Amino acid sequence: MLDSIMKVAIFFGSQSDTAIMKKAADVLRDFGVEFSSYPISAHRAGKLLAQTVEQFESEGGEVIIAGAGLAAHLPGVIASMTVLPVIGVPLNGGKVGGLDALLSIVQMPKQIPVATVGLDNAANAAYLACSILAIKYPDLKAKLVAFRAKLAQDIAENLGGGNVL
Amino acid sequence: MLDSIMKVAIFFGSQSDTAIMKKAADVLRDFGVEFSSYPISAHRAGKLLAQTVEQFESEGGEVIIAGAGLAAHLPGVIASMTVLPVIGVPLNGGKVGGLDALLSIVQMPKQIPVATVGLDNAANAAYLACSILAIKYPDLKAKLVAFRAKLAQDIAENLGGGNVL
Amino acid sequence: MLDSIMKVAIFFGSQSDTAIMKKAADVLRDFGVEFSSYPISAHRAGKLLAQTVEQFESEGGEVIIAGAGLAAHLPGVIASMTVLPVIGVPLNGGKVGGLDALLSIVQMPKQIPVATVGLDNAANAAYLACSILAIKYPDLKAKLVAFRAKLAQDIAENLGGGNVL
Amino acid sequence: MLDSIMKVAIFFGSQSDTAIMKKAADVLRDFGVEFSSYPISAHRAGKLLAQTVEQFESEGGEVIIAGAGLAAHLPGVIASMTVLPVIGVPLNGGKVGGLDALLSIVQMPKQIPVATVGLDNAANAAYLACSILAIKYPDLKAKLVAFRAKLAQDIAENLGGGNVL
Amino acid sequence: MLDSIMKVAIFFGSQSDTAIMKKAADVLRDFGVEFSSYPISAHRAGKLLAQTVEQFESEGGEVIIAGAGLAAHLPGVIASMTVLPVIGVPLNGGKVGGLDALLSIVQMPKQIPVATVGLDNAANAAYLACSILAIKYPDLKAKLVAFRAKLAQDIAENLGGGNVL
Amino acid sequence: MLDSIMKVAIFFGSQSDTAIMKKAADVLRDFGVEFSSYPISAHRAGKLLAQTVEQFESEGGEVIIAGAGLAAHLPGVIASMTVLPVIGVPLNGGKVGGLDALLSIVQMPKQIPVATVGLDNAANAAYLACSILAIKYPDLKAKLVAFRAKLAQDIAENLGGGNVL
Amino acid sequence: MLDSIMKVAIFFGSQSDTAIMKKAADVLRDFGVEFSSYPISAHRAGKLLAQTVEQFESEGGEVIIAGAGLAAHLPGVIASMTVLPVIGVPLNGGKVGGLDALLSIVQMPKQIPVATVGLDNAANAAYLACSILAIKYPDLKAKLVAFRAKLAQDIAENLGGGNVL
């Protein structure tokens, strides 16, 4: 584990998002990054959200992941509360092909960015969090480099001599 | 004017939205509805926004209009701060055909609705505010009924005998 | 119940929309708002629709909810018949991601607004109806305020110490 | 001219649509089809619209063309008032790429069809009206056949020997 | 039956479209309109298509319905072969929400219109065919008027006293 | 020039497409590939189109480029007439963001493919035609390889030492 | 088989694409075209991809098929590595209706085209590969011509006398 404090916080807007957001947690665990997690709706508990974000930052938190669906304001609202990097995961609730969540997260106004990843791609939010932390923690960077090398090696070993179809 | 207090507040996220949001102001003036107006970005001045919404409500405000573009969080964030009816105006910043602002406003999660009108249609936000106030203020309802009758009459008088093309 | 007359009418275009529109009815019941409900297609029974809207208004009705799918004209057609606030619920029939119903309802021409809520979000139409009525009925406003406080409290109580993933 | 009565009526929702709808008028004149034209908004003058449609039909009218933009209800509302064939022209007001008008016109519910043509393609509405009338009026069919032959001939004469680029 | 010849031809591009296109056949049978039906792909059997269209027209055929999915060229290709009114049914194959078939059919170039109905709405193609034929066959018009009256009556009889939710 | 016969034919649906399609011609000239060009609408001159395609193929033609807008049937209709490779260029007429032409060309049914390039990207159609011809003509392949090398070299020479902003 | 070397290579980005890409393999087998196949992610094993493409080309390979989903870079990345014709198959992973993969493949920048076929239409990629090879291999062209004739004949034999609905 990186030191022994929480480096990443995972926020999500609804209990129903738990299954997808758990994929981010799994990746962080694989890389030994400690994290906390908070199911807090920006629209239903805005003050609790502000307190939680402030406390996370004051205790040394460094990166925030936030997943939300529909008019997915959670990542942007968090981004308005902190200068920590905020990674947004648009969750595809099944309407209009997921464009609602994607555009609600990525099209942030100038000066308040959200680092958006793909639809339902909570794992990538965690990989991105690792990449960000890795500019500060060389051990984590080494793990990422090794992980990438392993990915390439696995593919090479499964080519099947160009004869898989 | 309805009594002599502000019944409606018009919020918008950026000075550059002034020209479009002015159309809402014009309609409210035509119907004698007093209003205040606040260019406050939800993302850049969240605390000021919360204070202003709270003060407007505590002073007897009744309906809120909020216009925003891109990842248009302003109406939804205001809706999370009050139970007053919030009317959202998606502003078409020219990207992805305006779907970003429209979906960011209309696709609110359960329990926290925003009454969304058409793209750049600030005038309709004001007409809707009047319809809402009119359930309480009979004089305003009478004005709306007369206005609608006038619209129909104007069309009837300009039919040109079925011979306009 | 608010007084003892119908405050809200729920219209919908087809018997097949019953299940979704029932969610609006459930919310209104929870808040003690009396309502009537009418499955009337604007395209198949236009005169019956006009009569029903007129009667509802003449008997003191105050807010209309209308749900429709596909080329969802019902809310707009009702809005053309009354100055009461009309809340439109786009119903996602599964084609083009629901954009047909959403755009057919929200993109109303100037002067005749429809207060549009999210796709299939009939519950939010009812919450919005409550917010509108609440500007006139203080008891209802108090219920809404309490309901919002309860939502926030429930979230706070289920945070699980930041340790849910 | 076909007999000496109006065979086609052209409706449109707003004076601002005049320029585009005139292209339908031009085609009808070219083919000697008499027509009347009515700028009547379905939302602002619904009763006048109903009266005009009824009178057109009672006087022997046979085909209706209706152009509208945004939440383009005009063609569908007319289709609900008559069993005459109704041709809808979606007018691209510049929002969401014209999908609003197109989907609002074409996605009509079962039993009440609108014959939809392309965005802003008022000329094609008139050609379609001619094709429909031609099943009853042989002279008009002959004109259409000759017109199509002329189109093909013009192309053949302008091939430039395969050497135009 | 209208006289005793085929008035309508139903074309479709693939055997897999049979189930949906059968809904058009059912409506035509209900109204006593004789029809023939042809599963012919425009892309795989273009010459057979041209011969069939020509024969249908030469034998007194009057209206053509054509259903197709994906890059749905069938209705437009038929429209290029005849001046008979051609009604296009976009079939939603499940990709890009059906926009492929819809746009491929409705966005025809000037002079060669296709009367487009809603996605998978083969029934409406048949109702539209009836409306077109009805300008020539008064008995069919009477049936359509009666059918519409019945639709409205059914709705009126099932209102349930405004108490269905 | 490759031998001295036409290797490529460029078809397009309307004279108004000339300016964009000329970009394909320019690339072919740069690579010394002879071509012919034909402005023939599939919908207005279907028989002339069939004759021209057949003649081009019988005279040794090898690749076809076809550009079209709106419900862009031209490339697919040509593909139904020949087994030569057909490259489709969707032309953005300004409606629905060009999705109409793109989907009308790319979503061809099984067995009859069209090789689709980007919106308005007629130049790429010509580069693709060169790549296809290059599997047979080694001189052309050598030119393509040299061209690509030149592209990379130009970029390397204009890097400005990492200091261009 | 054409000579006895690999003429076509099929690349795809993920093992999960195997089932769809197999349809391309089946078509190639039917036409006696030899092929190799490689599941190599452009993003996870870029160097292996470059080596494999280079080797395929150096050993006389002539056409490449590449299928990918989401931000489908694989076909374009391969196109940047070779002047061989590259055919891209957008795979619909279920998000945003497949527009992500389609646009990521077809909208290539000038000079580096990808021949794009329809969503999930791997079979058409193979038919297109055959058409391309057929400009060089007359036997393959003869097979394609016969195949097309058979398609048309099958349709003619299954017309059912115009009486299938």
Place this chain on the structure above:
Amino acid sequence: MLDSIMKVAIFFGSQSDTAIMKKAADVLRDFGVEFSSYPISAHRAGKLLAQTVEQFESEGGEVIIAGAGLAAHLPGVIASMTVLPVIGVPLNGGKVGGLDALLSIVQMPKQIPVATVGLDNAANAAYLACSILAIKYPDLKAKLVAFRAKLAQDIAENLGGGNVL
């Protein structure tokens, strides 16, 4: 300036993107972050791109910004070459509303994320880069906090007493 080495590299695919990407450079200068900039097309100069990315990383570079339009592969291709955080800026070339570039960048496959910001929003890419660097450089974090406070203060000072419309 942070130390005296390059912390950020800005890549973009085409000279024509210079004007928009310059906005990222301006923000970095305002915050005293040193950067280099490279106009390198992933498709036309892939090897140069790989060398440049490798060199930037080996010299201590920490964050990469990459802007691209159309089938915008540049950010994803760079992300495949390094574990440094890569921020993608989709550039709206005017086709399909910018969805091509947005989806091509954001929908990256698992394990290889790109931190995507809004369309043409190069400034936000730079603000995000600052947020990322700020987890390591406290001085930069202090500047960001001050900057945000200034934004809020400016809004508060320009409220105009609620009287701007």
